[in-house]
Structures are given as C-alpha cells and as structure tokens.
Amino acid sequence: MTTIALLGAGGKMGVRLSLNLAQTEFNVRHVEVSEAGRTRLKEAVGADCVEMDAALSGADVVVMAVPDTLIGKVASGIIDKLDRGTMVVILDAAAPYAGHLPEREDITYFVSHPCHPMIYHNEATEAARLDRFGGVAHPQGVVNALMQGPEAHYELGDRIAKAIYAPVRQTYRVTVEQMAYLEPGLSETVCASLLMVMKQAMDEVVKTGVSEECAKDFLLGHMNILGAVIFGVQEGQFSDACNKAIEFGIPALMRDDWKSVFERDEIMASIKRIT
Numbered sequence: 001m002t003t004i005a006l007l008g009a010g011g012k013m014g015v016r017l018s019l020n021l022a023q024t025e026f027n028v029r030h031v032e033v034s035e036a037g038r039t040r041l042k043e044a045v046g047a048d049c050v051e052m053d054a055a056l057s058g059a060d061v062v063v064m065a066v067p068d069t070l071i072g073k074v075a076s077g078i079i080d081k082l083d084r085g086t087m088v089v090i091l092d093a094a095a096p097y098a099g100h101l102p103e104r105e106d107i108t109y110f111v112s113h114p115c116h117p118m119i120y121h122n123e124a125t126e127a128a129r130l131d132r133f134g135g136v137a138h139p140q141g142v143v144n145a146l147m148q149g150p151e152a153h154y155e156l157g158d159r160i161a162k163a164i165y166a167p168v169r170q171t172y173r174v175t176v177e178q179m180a181y182l183e184p185g186l187s188e189t190v191c192a193s194l195l196m197v198m199k200q201a202m203d204e205v206v207k208t209g210v211s212e213e214c215a216k217d218f219l220l221g222h223m224n225i226l227g228a229v230i231f232g233v234q235e236g237q238f239s240d241a242c243n244k245a246i247e248f249g250i251p252a253l254m255r256d257d258w259k260s261v262f263e264r265d266e267i268m269a270s271i272k273r274i275t
Contacts, residue, residue, distance in 0.1 A: 002156070003027045005055040007074060008065035009047070010037025013091065016135050017065055017164045018045045024163045029055035056081045061160060063089045068275050072100030079104055087153055089160060093179035094271045096147055108149025110157035111176055113183065114165045115141035120233045139169035145176045181262060184270050189261050197253075198223075 004021065008014040010032030021028045022045055030049045032038045038049050056062065056078060066074050072095055075088065079102045082088070087108040090096055096111050117138040123129050131138035142161045146154045154173070162168045174182070198219065205215045228234040238246070260266055 001025065001027045002060045003029065003058065004061045004063055004160070005029045005031060005059040006063045006065060007031045007052075007055075007078075008037075009049065010034060010039075010041040011065060014065040015041060015044050017063065018047060020135060020164050020166050022047070023166070026160075026163065029059065031055045052078070053081065058083065059086060061087045061089060061156070063091075063160070063164070065091060068092055068094045071095035072102075072275075075100070076102045079107075082107055087149065087156060089157065093145070093176050093183065094275050097176050097180040098268070098271045098275050100275060101147075105148075108153045108157075109147035110149070110153065110160075111145040111147055111179060112157065112161040112165075113143050113179060115143065120228060120231075135165050137167070139167040140165060142168050142171045143174050143179055143182060144171055145174050145179050147176050177264075180267050180271060184274065185262055185267050189270055 002025075004026050006014060006017060006021070006028055009018050009030035014030075014032065014037070018028070018030060018041060028047070030041060030045075030047050031052055032041055032049045041047055041049065059082075062078065062082065064071055064074060071090060082104075084106045085108070087110055088101075089110045089112060090101070091111075092113055093111050095101065096109060101109055114134050116134045117128075117132060117140050121128075121138070123138055125137060127137035129138070134140040142165050144154070144158055144161050146157060158171055161171060202212075202215045202219050206212050225234075225236075226238075229236040229238065261270075
C-alpha cells in the first residue's frame with residue numbers, strides 16, 4: 001500500500017484532497033499545523049492529524065497542499081527527512097519553475113494541476129453541473145509533469161493526480177515550463193484578466209441605465225454562443241457586422257505586443273511576482 005503524507009491537509013485545498021483520498025486505497029497521513037485546520041479536517045473528513053516527522057517517516061509520497069508562497073520554505077524544511085526515492089507532489093508549477101524547490105537528486109518531483117470543469121459539457125446530473133471547481137462530481141482534465149525522477153514514477157504520479165482531482169476525464173503530460181505557460185500565462189494573465197475587463201465593460205453599460213440583470217443576461221448569453229463558435233464547439237459563422245466589430249475591436253482593446261506575455265522572461269517575471 002502506497003503511503004502518502006499530505007501536508008496542509010486542513011486547508012481549503014487540503015480538505016478537498018483528503019475527501020477524495022479517503023475513497024482510495026492509499027494510506028494517508030494528514031499533517032496540518034493550525035488548530036483551525038485540524039478542526040476543519042476532522043469535521044469534514046473525520047481524519048486525525050499526525051506530527052510532521054511521523055508522517056514523513058517511510059512515506060512513499062509527500063503531497064504539498066500548501067500556498068505557493070510557502071512551498072520553498074516547507075520543502076526546504078523537510079527535504080533532509082525524506083527517504084531516497086520519495087516522490088514529492090506539488091500542485092502548481094509556479095514554485096517549481098521559479099526554482100524554489102531544494103536540490104536533491106535521489107527524490108522525485110512531480111507537478112500536477114487541474115484544468116477544472118469545462119464550460120461546454122453534457123453532464124446529466126445537477127451535482128456535476130454545479131461542480132465548477134472540480135474534484136467533486138464533474139470529470140475534469142489534469143496536467144502532469146515529471147520534473148525529475150525515474151520515468152517509472154510517472155505512472156504513480158498520474159494515479160495520485162487522478163485520485164486527488166477525481167473524477168478525472170483525462171490527464172495530459174507536459175513539462176514544467178509548458179505548465180507555466182498554461183498557468184499563470186494562459187489561465188491567469190490572459191483569461192482572468194480579459195474576464196475582468198469584460199466585467200468592467202458590463203459595468204460601463206450598466207452606467208448608461210441598462211439594468212445589471214439585463215446586461216449580465218446579454219453578456220453571458222453572447223459569451224456562450226460566441227465562445228462556442230470561436231473554439232469550434234459549434235459550427236457557425238459570425239455576421240458581417242460582428243466580424244467588422246472584431247476587426248476594429250481587437251486593436252482598440254489590445255496592445256500590438258500583447259503576446260509578449262508568453263515570452264519566457266515575462267512568464268518567469270509573472271511567476272516571481274506571485275511566489
């Protein structure tokens with residue numbers, strides 16, 4: 001039986017992972033430093049915590065469900081306590097890509113991050129439709145990277161990813177650098193920023209006297225059909241007027257050099273800002 005030491009088990013993400021791991025064959029040792037987190041874990045999962053050294057002793061895998069800003073500090077504090085061949089699973093590429101993981105050649109670093117449920121889907125149950133974050137009822141994609149360690153360890157990391165983010169529709173193997181282009185590059189720098197701009201644009205329309213309910217209904221409805229066509233989910237063609245609005249709208253809204261956010265130096269700068 002594979003033994004997992006779950007660090008940060010009483011945090012928001014830690015509880016999510018604990019609930020899913022409780023449904024698996026993995027032997028899980030929960031670690032949580034805060035009393036509030038321990039209480040939260042006990043109430044939500046029914047699990048008790050153990051001290052760090054006891055959790056790490058003989059553990060096959062260490063899953064770090066801790067904030068990005070603490071990963072380097074926590075990893076440095078446990079690195080000398082890990083057995084040779086231990087796998088350390090990090091849930092985001094930021095800290096690994098920024099070089100915050102301590103060097104040790106005889107352990108494995110595995111990075112895994114969820115895609116979250118897609119906007120366009122055909123889920124039949126209400127639970128799946130309402131699971132927008134993932135890890136509850138809506139199957140989602142997951143991206144994995146074997147940062148260092150033997151190739152044979154990828155299969156174990158993939159199994160753990162499928163367990164902690166369950167239900168999982170599909171996993172994708174990428175490099176740590178490619179994962180950094182996905183996040184923060186694609187998902188946060190671009191997608192989250194543009195969504196904030198759309199919300200601000202809606203607020204500007206509301207200032208003209210259109211009700212917020214009307215503006216939101218109109219915007220989200222158009223996001224649905226426009227997005228379906230743009231991303232190839234549904235066949236369709238935009239009107240000449242819409243195409244002309246896009247032709248003039250993109251240069252009015254976007255700087256000519258906006259794609260520079262995907263240059264390696266800018267990705268690294270973005271990661272350093274958040275770690």
